[in-house]
Amino acid sequence: MASAEESDVPQYISITPLLKRLWPSPAENKVTADEIASAISLIFTDNLSPVQTGALLTCLHFTGWDRRADVIAKCAKVMRAAASQVDGEALVTAIQARGKQEGDYGGGLCDIVGTGGDSHSTFNISTTSSIVASSFLLLSKHGNRAATSKSGSADLLNCTLPIPPNLMAVTPKTIAKVYEKSNYSFLFAPVFHPGMKYVAPIRKELGWRTIFNLLGPLTNPVEGSIEARLLGVARRDIGPVFAEALKMSGARKAMVVCGEEDLDEISCAGETYCWRLGHRSSNENDSADNVEVESFILSPADFGLPAHALSEVSPGKEPQENAAILTKLLQNQLPQDDPILHFVLINTAALLVVSGICEADTSNTGHGDDGKVIPERGPGGGRWKEGVRRARWAIESANGNKVVALELREAQLARVWMDGGLSDESSPTLHLYLYMCVYIYASVGKDLMRKDTMSKPQVLLLGEIEHAHKEWSDLSSIADIIEPKARSREEFLEEAKSGAFDKVVAAYRTFLSVAITGLIDEELVETLPKSMKFIAHNGAGYDQISIDTCTDHGIRVSNVPTAVDDATADTNMFLILGALRGFNASMLGLRSGHWKGSPPPPLGHDPQGKILGILGMGGIGRNLMKKASAFGMTTQYYNRSQLSEELSGGAKYKRTRHIISTREFEMMKKGVVIVNTARGAVMDEEALVQALDNGTVWSCGLDVFEEEPKVPAGLIANPHVMLLPHMGTWTVETQTKMEIWCIDNVRSAIETGKLKSPVGEQKNM
Numbered sequence: 001m002a003s004a005e006e007s008d009v010p011q012y013i014s015i016t017p018l019l020k021r022l023w024p025s026p027a028e029n030k031v032t033a034d035e036i037a038s039a040i041s042l043i044f045t046d047n048l049s050p051v052q053t054g055a056l057l058t059c060l061h062f063t064g065w066d067r068r069a070d071v072i073a074k075c076a077k078v079m080r081a082a083a084s085q086v087d088g089e090a091l092v093t094a095i096q097a098r099g100k101q102e103g104d105y106g107g108g109l110c111d112i113v114g115t116g117g118d119s120h121s122t123f124n125i126s127t128t129s130s131i132v133a134s135s136f137l138l139l140s141k142h143g144n145r146a147a148t149s150k151s152g153s154a155d156l157l158n159c160t161l162p163i164p165p166n167l168m169a170v171t172p173k174t175i176a177k178v179y180e181k182s183n184y185s186f187l188f189a190p191v192f193h194p195g196m197k198y199v200a201p202i203r204k205e206l207g208w209r210t211i212f213n214l215l216g217p218l219t220n221p222v223e224g225s226i227e228a229r230l231l232g233v234a235r236r237d238i239g240p241v242f243a244e245a246l247k248m249s250g251a252r253k254a255m256v257v258c259g260e261e262d263l264d265e266i267s268c269a270g271e272t273y274c275w276r277l278g279h280r281s282s283n284e285n286d287s288a289d290n291v292e293v294e295s296f297i298l299s300p301a302d303f304g305l306p307a308h309a310l311s312e313v314s315p316g317k318e319p320q321e322n323a324a325i326l327t328k329l330l331q332n333q334l335p336q337d338d339p340i341l342h343f344v345l346i347n348t349a350a351l352l353v354v355s356g357i358c359e360a361d362t363s364n365t366g367h368g369d370d371g372k373v374i375p376e377r378g379p380g381g382g383r384w385k386e387g388v389r390r391a392r393w394a395i396e397s398a399n400g401n402k403v404v405a406l407e408l409r410e411a412q413l414a415r416v417w418m419d420g421g422l423s424d425e426s427s428p429t430l431h432l433y434l435y436m437c438v439y440i441y442a443s444v445g446k447d448l449m450r451k452d453t454m455s456k457p458q459v460l461l462l463g464e465i466e467h468a469h470k471e472w473s474d475l476s477s478i479a480d481i482i483e484p485k486a487r488s489r490e491e492f493l494e495e496a497k498s499g500a501f502d503k504v505v506a507a508y509r510t511f512l513s514v515a516i517t518g519l520i521d522e523e524l525v526e527t528l529p530k531s532m533k534f535i536a537h538n539g540a541g542y543d544q545i546s547i548d549t550c551t552d553h554g555i556r557v558s559n560v561p562t563a564v565d566d567a568t569a570d571t572n573m574f575l576i577l578g579a580l581r582g583f584n585a586s587m588l589g590l591r592s593g594h595w596k597g598s599p600p601p602p603l604g605h606d607p608q609g610k611i612l613g614i615l616g617m618g619g620i621g622r623n624l625m626k627k628a629s630a631f632g633m634t635t636q637y638y639n640r641s642q643l644s645e646e647l648s649g650g651a652k653y654k655r656t657r658h659i660i661s662t663r664e665f666e667m668m669k670k671g672v673v674i675v676n677t678a679r680g681a682v683m684d685e686e687a688l689v690q691a692l693d694n695g696t697v698w699s700c701g702l703d704v705f706e707e708e709p710k711v712p713a714g715l716i717a718n719p720h721v722m723l724l725p726h727m728g729t730w731t732v733e734t735q736t737k738m739e740i741w742c743i744d745n746v747r748s749a750i751e752t753g754k755l756k757s758p759v760g761e762q763k764n765m
Contacts (some may be wrong), residue, residue, distance in 0.1 A: 008318045011047065012043055012047060012049040013047045013048060013051075014050070014052065014055065014066045015039045015042070015048065015052055015243035016052070017035075018031070018035055018039055018056075018076060018159075019052065019055050019056065019059060022036075022056070022059040022063065022065070022159060023062075023063065024063065025063075026059075026063055026065055029325060030621025031065075033070040033071045033073070033075075033568055034074060035072040036056075036060065036065070036071050036074065036075065037071070037074035037075045037077065038058055038078070038344065039374060040056070040075045040078055040079070040211070041078040041079075041081070041082060042064040042195075043081035043195065043199050044078075044079065044196070044197055044198065045082070045195065045653070046195075046198045050201075050202055050753040052468060053198075053199060053202050054202050054205075054206060057199075057202070057203070057206060057210040057211065057212075057697050058206065058394060059126050059209070060211050060235065061208060061209070061210055061211070066210065066211035066214065067214070067237075067238055067241055067571060068241065069241045069242075069244035069245040069248060070245075070248065072211070072213070072214055072215065072218065072241065072245040073218070073244075073245040073246075073248035073249050074216055074456040076215050076219050076245070076249060077209060077249065077670065078216035079193070079215055079219045080219050080220075080221065080223055082193070082195045082606070083192050083193050083195075083219065083221050084171075084191070084192050084193075084194065084221070085172055086147075086172045086175055086176075086221055086222055087172070087173070087176055088224060088225075091175060091179065092221060092225060092519075093176070094176045094177070094179040094180050094322045095107065095108060095109060095138060095179055097180070098138065098179055098183070099138050099206070102357050102360050103134070103166070103354040103356050103357045103358060103359035103360030104255035104355075104356025104357070104359040104701070105136075105137065105227070105228070105355045105357035105359075105362075106227055106356070107138065107227075108138065108225060108226070108227025108228070108353050109138050109139070109222055109225045109226050109227060109610050110129050110133065110137045110138065110139055110141050110160075110226070110227060110228045110229060110351060110586070111130075111139070111141060111142060111220055111226055111227065111230075112126045112129050112133070112141070112227040112231075112235070112347065112351045113128055113137075113141075113142060113216070113217045113220075113229070113230075113231055113232070113263050113335055114217065114231070114232035114233070114265055115128055115213060115214055115216065115217055115231075115232065115233050116159060116213065116234065116264060121324060122265065122310065122313050122314045122343070123262070123313055123314070123325060123340050123344075124151055124152075124153060124156045124322055124326070124341065125265050125313075125343055125344060125347050126141075126153070126232065126265065126347065127141065127143065127153040127156055127157070127326075127399045128326055128329060128344050129348040129351060130184070130351075131184065131326075131330065131629045132330075132344060132348045132391055132394050132395060133348050133351050133352060133355075133391070133394075134183040134184040135354055135365075135393075135394035136352060136355075136357055136358065136365070136390060136394070137183070137186070137228075137351070137352070138179065138184075138517070139183060139184045140182050140185055140187060140222050140225075140226065140365060141153065141185070141187065142189065142192075142216070142219070142220040142221070142452075143186060143187070143188065143189065143191040144188070144190070144216070146319075146710055151318065151319040151322045152319075154167055154186075154187070154188055155226065155319035155477065156319050156322050156326065157186060158319070158321045158477045158478055159319040159320045159322075159323040159477060160326065160327065162687065164586075165186065166451045167186060167188040167191075167751070168188065168189070168750075168751060168752075168753070169628055170185045170187055170188065171191055172192065172221070174655050175187070175222070178581060180509070181404065183189045183354045183585045187221055187222070188751065189216070190748070190751050190753055191751070192221040193219065193221075194213075194752060196756060197223055197353055197748065197756055199212065201562075203407075205720065214238070214242075217231050217242075218242075218245065218246070218249060219353075223249070226251070227253060227355065228253040228254060228351070228354050228355040229246075229251070229253075229255075229351075229354070230254070230257065230347070230350050230351045230354055231246070231252045231253055231254060231256050231257070232254070232256075232257050232258065232259075232263070232264035232265045232266075233256060233257070233258045233264055234258070234262050234263070234264040235258065235262055235558070236258045236260075236262065236273050236410070238258075239256050239257075239258045239273055239275050240250060240256075240293070242256045242275075243256045243275035243277060243293045244293070246277060247277060247293065249289050251276065251277055252278075252279065252291055252762070253277065253278070253354060253356065254276070254277045255274055255275065255276040255277070255350065255353065255354045256274070256275040256276075257272050257273065257274050257275075257298075257350070258272065258273045259271075259272045259273075260272065260273065261310060262309070263682070265343075265347055265484045265554050266298060266326040266346050266350050267300075268300055268305075268307065268308045268310070268342055268343040269300075269307055269308060269309055269310045269347055270299065270307060270311060271297050271298070271299050272297065272298045272299070272443070274296050274297065274298055274379070274724075275293050275294070275295050276293070276294050276295075276296070276354070276382075277291055277292070277293055278291070278292060278294065279291060279292075289678055291447065292527055294375050294380055296379040296380040297379060298350075298378070298379055298380075298384070300346060302378040302379055302385075303345070303349055303384045303385060303387070304340045304384075304385045305345065305346060305388065306337075306342070307572075307586055308339035308340075308342060308343065312340075313339050313340050313343045316386065317395065319477070321414070323367070324342060329341060329344065330395070331396065331621075332395050334730065336459055345388050345391045345392060346388070348391040349385075349390070349391050350384075350387065351384075351387075351388025351389040352386075352387040352390055352391065352628070353382040353383060353384060353386075353387045354382075355638060357390070358383040358386040358390065359383070360373065361373060361375075363390075365393055365394075365397075366391065366393075366397060367397060367431075367762070368393060368396070369397075370394055372511075372525070373386055373389075374386040382606055387409075392576075409670060411543055417607065424663060431677040433619070448764035450459075451626050456478060456479050456480045456703045457479050457480070457483070457503070457504075457505040457506070457618055457750055458479065458481075458482050458501075458503045458505060459475065459476075459479045459480070459481050459504065459505065459506050459507070459750070460482055460484070460501055460504045460505055460506070460507040460508070460509050460532075461481055461482070461483045461507075461745055462484070462508065462509035462513035462516065463508070463509055463510025463512055463513035463538070464510065464511065464512075466735060466739065467732065467735055467736040467739050468736055468739035468740045468743055471611035471739070471740050471743045471744075472739075472743055477742060478527070478747065478750055479505075479506075479750055480503075480750065481747075482500075482501070482504070484499075484500070484501075484516065486516055487516060487633050488515065488676075489517055489518035489524075492516055492518075492524075493515050493523070493524065493527050496524075496527040496529075497527050497551075498699070499529075499530065501529050502529045502531065503529075503531060504528075504529060504531060504532050504750070505531055505532065505533055505534065505750060506532070506533065506535070506536060506746050506749045506750060507534070507535050507536065508534065508536050508742055508743065508746050509535060509536070509538065510538045510539075511538065511539050511544070515546050518548060519544050519545075519546070520535065520545040520549075520550070521546045521549060522543060522546065524548045525553050526550050526553075527548060527556065528553075528555070532574055533554065533555060533556060533749070534555065534556050534558070534746070534749040534755060535550065535555060535556070535557045535558070536558050536559075536742045536743075536744075536749065536755070537557060537558060537559050537560070537742070537746035537747045538560055538565075538739060538741075538742040539559060539560060539738070540559055540560055540561055540564045540568070540620070540729075541559070541678065541679045541681075541704075542559050542759060543679055543681060545557055547759055547761045547762065548761075550762075551761070551762060551765060555741040556749070556755055556758055556762055556765060557755075557758065557759050557762060558742075558745040558749075558755040558756065558757050558758050559757060559759050560738045560741045560742055560757065561619055561757055562619045562620070562741075563734065563737040563740075563741045564620065564729045564734060564737075564738060565619040565620050565621060565622075565623045565735075566727065566734070567618050567728060567729045567730075567731050568620045568623075568729060568736035569624040570628055571677055571724065571727060571728040572620070572675055572677040572701075572703075572728075573624065573627045573628065573631075574701075575632075575675045575677065575703065575722055575724070576612070576628070576673070576675050576701065576702025576703070577607065577724045578606065578700040578701055579673045579674075579675060579699040579720075579722055580604055580605045580606070580607055580610070580673055580699070580718040581604035581605070582601050582602065582603075582604040582699055582720060583604070583719065583722070584599035584699070584719060584721065584722045585597050585719040585720060586601055588719055589601075593623040597719075599658055600721075602718070605673075607628070607631040607633050608631065608632030608633070608645070609632060609633075609634075610634075611633070611634055611635070611636060612625070612628045612631050612633045612635045612636070613635075613636050613638075614635060614637040614638070615637075615638050615660075615678070615682065616637075616638070616639060617638070618639075618677060620677070620678075621624055621637060625637070638697060659682065659683075659689075660683045660684065660688075660693075661676075661684035661686075661687045662687040662690070665687055665688070665690075665696050665697065666696070668691075668696060668697075670695060670696055671695070671696075671698040672696065672697055672698065673697070673699055673700065673701075674697050674700040675701040676696060676700075676701075676702050676703070676729050677702065677703065679702060679704055680704045680705040680706040680707070680708060681706055683706075683713050685705065685706050685715065686712070686714075688700065688715070689712060689714030689718075691713060692714075692718055692720065692721065693714075693718075694729045698720070699720040699721065699722070700720070700721050700722070701721075701722040701723075701724075702715065702721065702722070702723055702724070702729075703724040703725075703727060703728050705726075708726060709725065711723065723745075739750045739759070741756070744756050745757060
């Protein structure tokens with residue numbers, strides 16, 4: 001019997017019939033966009049297995065159906081439906097109160113976004129343009145960390161100085177209050193789309209772009225309130241597809257763009273292909289039939305600006321460097337002919353034109369505005385140069401936005417920015433941007449703002465990072481890392497009581513850190529600060545942590561489940577073969593100079609035809625089953641619940657709830673082989689020694705023990721027992737995967753308030 005880790009298994013829904021129809025000819029098999037969207041929706045609730053998720057994404061990619069307008073539109077719709085829902089009524093009220101109508105702009109929300117994946121690593125144009133445009137429009141910037149570049153929108157904002165904005169401040173509950181005071185909100189994707197965590201590791205392992213790389217721009221959580229948007233795509237052939245998908249989704253004012261270099265923004269280097277949505281007529285018919293898509297080409301000259309090679313705006317810099325450029329731009333410190341400035345002006349102008357605000361025949365934006373609108377029209381009938389005029393004013397105006405400045409003063413935070421060089425002579429855009437950085441204080445309320453909100457949360461490192469150094473270093477962009485000075489449990493308890501950890505939100509811990517902290521039990525948890533809400537444990541098993549105690553104190557715990565599957569199952573298979581064949585006795589004999597042994601050990605047994613009993617059919621158990629089947633073994637298993645036929649792979653389900661002790665050994669057939677790579681406590685070691693001595697157990701292989709590193713003398717002395725000192729995950733590859741997984745849990749805790757892989761006992765916490 002092989003004992004693997006026991007775990008809760010999600011109740012997956014099979015889409016096998018759909019997958020068979022999807023490949024290789026979905027059209028011939030009359031697959032519909034609704035069917036695909038329905039399957040995609042299962043991902044967000046963890047009701048689709050990783051295998052079938054990967055298969056679905058692969059089928060869509062290689063049939064090209066993930067680039068069909070109807071599929072994109074329908075899948076985006078179910079993704080928005082699965083998102084954390086915003087109070088639509090409160091949001092509309094806030095928008096109506098704050099939005100200002102001008103020209104053909106109705107005062108609604110606007111967004112500027114790209115699909116990414118253009119491989120040019122240009123400066124963060126859409127994020128910067130969204131900030132500049134918020135001088136005139138209500139902006140709802142939907143963004144995330146980098147996927148294909150060095151600096152995503154969230155990475156950029158997290159690195160701004162002197163104090164980065166709190167990206168976690170905008171939530172479904174607070175967004176309406178944000179718009180009561182501000183023109184700008186950044187909707188951090190992990191906060192609004194928690195279901196994406198189930199597909200993230202699958203996308204990473206597939207290694208090619210999937211439909212989710214296209215859905216992001218269409219899944220703004222406030223989609224129903226978006227009035228206008230500028231959307232960049234990285235391939236010319238999908239421009240019309242996105243335009244049609246927008247039309248199907250109900251968009252009435254939008255433009256899709258693709259630079260001729262396959263750039264997902266309006267190019268500053270050459271021509272840009274454009275597909276603009278607009279009404280066919282001025283009647284009140286708001287149906288898709290009354291929306292047309294006009295295609296045309298834009299160039300920098302249409303904006304009254306010179307062309308610049310992409311190499312001049314593609315520094316490929318780290319987010320900290322891009323953040324410094326952003327600050328200089330917003331402080332109007334870049335030269336007037338700076339290529340990045342021109343790049344930003346072009347894209348900001350395009351959003352302003354699409355919104356309709358440039359259709360106003362008069363202009364009274366504030367001090368420095370001479371009121372002279374540029375009526376000249378260019379390709380597509382747009383007033384592109386008027387858009388540049390307004391964007392320039394937003395950056396260069398010396399008057400400042402008095403409303404925003406007043407709100408800053410009301411928040412009593414203006415002095416913070418004054419110390420950093422901000423004065424009433426700064427641009428309105430800078431005021432708006434800095435206001436965005438502190439809007440959780442001024443907009444959401446002082447009750448949500450602790451004295452230390454403006455500093456990063458702290459993460460406590462318990463143990464060492466041996467392999468995933470880059471991922472750990474990246475964590476410093478959102479958290480301050482601290483380590484204990486203590487080198488014993490007594491010292492650690494004293495350090496905790498002294499208040500040294502009082503700002504810690506999450507802890508990353510390794511198995512070996514128990515040498516410093518001891519067990520995470522009632523005594524230790526009582527000394528932890530109230531701010532401590534998460535413990536990310538780097539291991540599959542977590543016997544060192546009292547989950548009940550943590551739950552009682554509101555501390556969520558995560559482990560590392562799937563990253564250890566292969567390595568642990570490999571170790572289990574090694575022990576199964578070694579125990580069956582009786583290798584250990586002869587290995588000992590060989591080392592003592594007696595060849596096979598003196599006398600030689602009894603003959604071993606082949607694995608073919610043997611029944612493998614698996615206690616706990618989680619990820620490791622299922623992995624082990626597949627490996628054992630290659631050796632001709634059949635499997636029976638125990639789990640908390642019966643698996644689907646797909647997951648069980650034909651293994652027979654045994655309904656037993658007994659732990660392994662004297663009574664269970666007495667029930668076993670004489671000559672059984674026992675292997676344990678799960679947790680030492682699964683098995684009564686004293687009873688195991690007795691079962692070995694009386695012949696009930698012929699041999700065994702153990703990698704875990706009840707009181708590690710202590711091993712019972714009766715096991716050490718028995719030559720038929722193969723012993724490993726907890727080596728199941730002792731590989732470079734697995735240790736690296738485990739560290740990255742654990743770091744991802746810490747990041748998720750800080751950014752979303754949720755853990756990527758909470759332990760089974762806390763799944764509903």
